[in-house]
Amino acid sequence: MTAKMTAKMAHKPGAGSDPKVVQSKARNASSAALACPCGRAEVYALCCGRFHAGAPAPDAESLMRSRYTAYVLGLEDYLRATWHASTRPAALNLDAQPVAKWLGLDVKSRQAADAEDTAASVEFVARYRVGGRAVRLHEVSRFVCEAGRWYYVDGVVD
Numbered sequence: 001m002t003a004k005m006t007a008k009m010a011h012k013p014g015a016g017s018d019p020k021v022v023q024s025k026a027r028n029a030s031s032a033a034l035a036c037p038c039g040r041a042e043v044y045a046l047c048c049g050r051f052h053a054g055a056p057a058p059d060a061e062s063l064m065r066s067r068y069t070a071y072v073l074g075l076e077d078y079l080r081a082t083w084h085a086s087t088r089p090a091a092l093n094l095d096a097q098p099v100a101k102w103l104g105l106d107v108k109s110r111q112a113a114d115a116e117d118t119a120a121s122v123e124f125v126a127r128y129r130v131g132g133r134a135v136r137l138h139e140v141s142r143f144v145c146e147a148g149r150w151y152y153v154d155g156v157v158d
């Protein structure tokens with residue numbers, strides 16, 4: 001990670017001023033409270049927070065998890081930036097009522113779709129509550145990698 005990225009992260013709301021400080025807090029407090037929303041056993045600043053701050057996600061699953069966390073945090077700019085231009089919607093309307101409350105993410109499987117690792121798919125279950133109703137979203141998302149960056153293309157929901 002470059003010093004520039006670290007500096008950018010420091011100004012991200014919720015990322016904490018210093019990743020080391022966040023980490024030591026995590027050891028003292030309930031780790032569930034500070035763990036990244038994506039479900040990995042890591043604090044936000046050292047997990048999806050790095051990608052939200054501009055670092056490229058290293059693989060499709062990391063991008064998928066960082067997009068889930070972006071939904072949790074309402075980061076519409078990040079969701080649009082990581083959505084492939086061919087399928088990106090004009091607006092996401094994340095604040096449309098009733099607002100979804102995201103409850104958890106479970107990555108079921110991931111698959112590289114070609115030998116060059118420029119396309120991949122990730123199967124996951126995301127749970128959320130909206131308007132008093134619990135929803136279980138089971139989706140297989142497709143991703144492509146262009147110029148070192150992964151993008152969400154589309155998904156099949158069952």
Ligand SMILES: [Zn+2]
Nearest residue numbers: 036038047048
């Ligand atoms: Zn994460």
